[in-house]
Amino acid sequence: DGGITQSPKYLFRKEGQNVTLSCEQNLNHDAMYWYRQDPGQGLRLIYYSQIVNDFQKGDIAEGYSVSREKKESFPLTVTSAQKNPTAFYLCATRGGGRGNEQFFGPGTRLTVL
Amino acid sequence: AQRVTQPEKLLSVFKGAPVELKCNYSYSGSPELFWYVQYSRQRLQLLLRHISRESIKGFTADLNKGETSFHLKKPFAQEEDSAMYYCALMSGGYNKLIFGAGTRLAVHP
Numbered sequence: 455d456g457g458i459t460q461s462p463k464y465l466f467r468k469e470g471q472n473v474t475l476s477c478e479q480n481l482n483h484d485a486m487y488w489y490r491q492d493p494g495q496g497l498r499l500i501y502y503s504q505i506v507n508d509f510q511k512g513d514i515a516e517g518y519s520v521s522r523e524k525k526e527s528f529p530l531t532v533t534s535a536q537k538n539p540t541a542f543y544l545c546a547t548r549g550g551g552r553g554n555e556q557f558f559g560p561g562t563r564l565t566v567l
Numbered sequence: 568a569q570r571v572t573q574p575e576k577l578l579s580v581f582k583g584a585p586v587e588l589k590c591n592y593s594y595s596g597s598p599e600l601f602w603y604v605q606y607s608r609q610r611l612q613l614l615l616r617h618i619s620r621e622s623i624k625g626f627t628a629d630l631n632k633g634e635t636s637f638h639l640k641k642p643f644a645q646e647e648d649s650a651m652y653y654c655a656l657m658s659g660g661y662n663k664l665i666f667g668a669g670t671r672l673a674v675h676p
Contacts, residue, residue, distance in 0.1 A: 485662065
């Protein structure tokens, strides 16, 4: 698989620290998404961006922030305000047109120590 | 409220047995539904979408608007079908996906 890369694969954070998760894509897709995956809860949308310099809150945006300065990049910052940040984070992209599938990255597992 | 429900956390079958993974949705309007699959150590990937009405890896799913269901079926399960399966509903103008909690399918030899 190529096209969407997420780094790092594993990330450990101390309580009270902000951390930034990287998501890069070379698919030339306009739309990008961040999801959080927890056991027994499926995937929940954190933030999404349809175009550069624009992004919208998803269902669980509290304690997270994003930026979209370049089409290829959509970094997610997990702030100290996020009460339960330990989870698996997935980045996704989507090409143009309604109904087009979303493509997912390999994910980053964040653990708060 | 828009919601996707997958009632089974785990579905365990023997190789060659029929499989049906249940998915029910709540959505006002014409829904667009998907099944995504996550094999061990692989990325989440699209399995099929209802608008395509296709069969992928022997799996099919029919949208039943009366029962608000989109169950995933396969007549004869294979060991390689063991994976996590997510039903998803496209929502809103930004093509957001609402996912169910997922069902783990375990196919035993």
